[in-house]
Amino acid sequence: MKLYHHPLSGHSHRARLFLSLLGVPHELVEVDLAQRAHKAPEYLRINPFGQVPALDDAGTIVTDSNAIMVYLARKLGKTEWLPTSPLAEARIQKWLSVAAGQIAYGPAAARLITVFGADFRSEEVIQRAHGVLALxxxxxxxxxxxxxxxxxxxxxxxxxxxxxxxxxxxxLSAYPQVRDWLARIEALPGFVDFQRTPAGLEA
Known part of the structure; x- marks a missing residue:
């Protein structure tokens, strides 16, 4: 398998992390976002949305980080990661929607301001981040x-x-359960770290 990614993209890390947790051999292909390689015609043939990540599984292309995880879990029969019972799957789907919604427009957007210079209102997205973190x-x-x-x-x-x-x-200091949960994820066999950036509170 081949994963088109960028090391500072949380969406890319999501897909890379799951591949690693599953122990799936894969090739990483870095897409240079600064040079707008994700908008180049050759990459748009892979992902017309011009986004990372994209998974190439022997010619089968899957785009969107959450879709990639669903694809991998179902293809490889990893029901411990994505159960088949209706209620269990619905509970997971709810949080996938949170990842694509409140997380993307909360902590992810706040980080986009400091790391990539995105044009968001920092007070608004930080407030949204704390709202979802409390939940x-x-x-x-x-x-x-x-x-x-x-x-x-x-x-x-x-x-x-x-x-x-x-x-x-x-x-994150006000969220001890969240911090403990992060540590549990980081202790899983196959965990791969998300590249750090000296920005925001980490500067």
């Missing part, structure tokens, strides 16, 4: 992982941008 803190007060008693793709979907939230001036 996640409450969810983790009664269980070790976000959607089940063991890690699932929901945890992988949420991890990267929460782990690097301080780079966007989002302080």
């Amino acid at each position: 996640i803190e409450a969810q983790l007060s009664s269980q070790a992982f976000i959607a089940a008693s063991q890690p699932t793709i929901a945890d992988v979907a949420l991890y990267s941008y929460i782990a690097r939230a301080p780079e966007g001036f989002v302080d």
Whole structure:
């Protein structure tokens, strides 16, 4: 398998982390976002949306980080990461939606300001980040992982941008359950770190 990625993209890290947790051999192909390689015609043939990551599985192309995780879990029969029961799958899907919604427009957006110079209102996105972190803190007060008693793709979907939230001036000190959960993810066999940036509270 071949994963088109960028090392500072949390979406890319999400897909790379899941491949590593599964122990799937893969080739990493870095897409130079600064040089707008993601908008070049040759890459747009791979992903017309012009985004990373994209997975090339022997000619089968899957784009979108959450879709890549679903594809891998289903193809490889990893039901511990994506159960097949309707309720368990629905619980995971809810958190995938949170990753694509409140996380993307909260801690991820806050980090985009400091790391990539994105044009967002920092007060607004930081407030949104704390709103979703409070909900996640409450969810983790009664269980070790976000959607089940063991890690699932929901945890992988949420991890990267929460782990690097301080780079966007989002302080995690008020969320002990979240910090403990991050440590549990980082202790999983096959964990691969998300490249750090000296920005925000990490400067």
